[in-house]
Amino acid sequence: MSVPLYQAKAELFRTLGHPVRIRVLELLQDGPLPVRDLLSAIDVEASSLSQQLAVLRRAGIVSATREGATVVYALSTPDVARLMAATRWILAELLAGQGELLAELRAEA
Known part of the structure; x- marks a missing residue:
């Protein structure tokens, strides 16, 4: 059974409903960034940023690629x-x- 469109929209807005997630999306508007750059631009612990990035990634809003030891995030x-x-x-x-x-x-x- 498919989810009604209004429910899918509500879920998207719930996903966006965190200040750190919004800040990540704002920073990624200008192009992909490695986690270290996101961390230096957002005043949160690395574990908190990692958790918020995982939420955005699971929702398909951002994508992550590995470049050597560095993980780079981009808007999907x-x-x-x-x-x-x-x-x-x-x-x-x-x-x-x-x-x-x-x-x-x-x-x-």
Whole structure:
């Protein structure tokens, strides 16, 4: 039996619903990165980052390749980067009255 589309969408949003996972996706928008670069850009323990990367990988949102001893992560599809951009746009619209956050959102674009 197949899962209804609305349920699949809800599961995708649950998968995205963690700050570390969102930060990983933001960092990967510019291209693949090794774990060490992700770790240096995100203030979390290596074990926590590894756990969050595993969630994204199991959901098919990111892919991992091994280059020697280094694991490199990438977005599985450019659509993920477009989703991150759409999210920034929606937040900018919703928060238009909140100047400081709006300025930060626009600086990321």
